[in-house]
Amino acid sequence: MRGGLSEAVVDLAAIAHNTRVVAAHARGTVMAVVKADGFGHGAVQVARTVLANGATRLGVTTVDEALRLRGAGVAAPVLAWMYLPQDDLSQALAQEIDLSVASLAHLQGVAAQASAAGTTAVVHLKVDTGLHRNGACPAEWPRLVTAAAQMERRGTVRVRGVWSHLVHLDDPGHPFTATQVNAFEKAVGRARDAGLRPDLLHLANSGAALTAPHTHYSLVRAGLGLYGVEPVPGRTFGLRPAMTLRARVIMHRDVGAGEGVSYGHDYTTGQPGALALMPLGWADGLPRAASGRAQVWLGGARRPVAGRIAMDQCVIDTGRRRASLGEQAVVFGPGTGGEPTVGEWADWAGTTPQEILAGIGARVPRRYLPADVRPLSLDRIPATGD
Known part of the structure; x- marks a missing residue:
């Protein structure tokens, strides 16, 4: 990144x-x-x-x-x-x-x-x-x-x-x-x-x-x-999702069971574990309406977004696994590696994939993989500078 x-x-x-x-x-x-x-x-x-x-x-x-x-x-x-x-x-x-x-x-x-x-x-x-x-x-x-x-x-x-x-x-x-x-x-x-x-x-x-x-x-x-979003529900034509959105973990903390997370404490931890902070929020295009349902891919598994998505950040419940600073979380992608898709984010927010894609804010840098190189999995998406 x-x-x-x-x-x-x-x-x-x-x-x-x-x-x-x-x-x-x-x-x-x-x-x-x-x-x-x-x-x-x-x-x-x-x-x-x-x-x-x-x-x-x-x-x-x-x-x-x-x-x-x-x-x-x-x-x-x-x-x-x-x-x-x-x-x-x-x-x-x-x-x-x-x-x-x-x-x-x-x-x-x-x-x-x-x-x-x-x-x-x-x-x-x-x-x-x-x-x-x-x-x-x-x-x-x-x-x-x-x-x-x-x-x-x-x-x-x-x-x-x-x-x-x-x-x-x-x-x-x-x-x-x-x-x-x-x-x-x-x-x-x-x-x-x-x-x-x-x-x-x-x-x-x-x-x-x-x-x-x-x-x-x-x-x-x-x-x-x-x-790359199949436009007719229930029918597939082999379209390939073109955008993968991801962010680094910038903070982490250990928490006990029963701890409230984010504004309003809508989310409460169910067991002792860890939380990770991801620097993307609704100003970047993550819909606030997806709070309480959304997931990201982190550390080889789907992790729930804990509590309300804020303007500039959201919290991820990583369970008993403590994320590393700088570790990458995938918000959505093609779905071939287990990560959520933009269609799932649209469902969680009660909206359309078009709104999610077009809403990804300008402060999120775009990086382009050329038309003659196509990643086969998340592991093939190079993180330049890592």
Whole structure:
């Protein structure tokens, strides 16, 4: 860990493998979603890896995220989907970033700025097919596509795509998916009736990319699956978890039976033993809601997190084994060596793996294993400087 207190080791070979798995299932091309700093893995490093292994496009939430990719030399097509109609989009237009358009106001804002800059904005029109979150509602859609066709004829916009989001992201076989597919196809038909000819139609997420080919159209958007979390419960596709989070023990103490641990003394030791202090807390991404259930891998076994997870630290009950100062604890990893997985941490916290991964804080250093080297076990993850 280069002498540090904690690190997140990102296995780029795993991300490369996962990209190839998704691409092999996709009927269309693959857009790799690298928003939220690549789900906490590092957007630039992930982007370069996925583009070398089957993805052809990238997706992010904000224009700033897209510009950071461009600033790092990533030249592949990038779609950004959240901004205000009055936001300054000049750099996005100059850097040839595709923009999602989810309302008439957004379309007018983009077109006006493109006209002022003497350029053509490339847009993907988003339709709401039932999520009721983002995208033009069915009543607004005819006006949006009609206006987009008019602006396309003027040369201020080019409609490259039409897209939407699935409601049941971890259950593509849900009956409502058929309703969404029908709504999506009607929206595409309406766009074509208005004179638009979008090259890219995209609806499928990771789960649908792997299990629902009727949702693929010309492009699938893969997020969670690229990072090695199986996106559909009960089904496995050989995806490899890409992140291992670990930290050093920085203190230890002996305790007797019946001793309360951490805030509120929610946890009480059941027998004489030892405690170890790990310098990771909820400010680093360990969810406080996992207190009382979470475990880590330390000294060849799973050990319970004792009591409440604090802002910067948590306590591990090591039983009768006294941990050594500087010894490494694995918070989560691939699971191949007995360590907890990010999915287990999500279950303990009552949340999703996406929230755990994206929540790993910036003060936890990232270290990258290159795409041509993949560890087979925890023992193969080198601790540089140890």
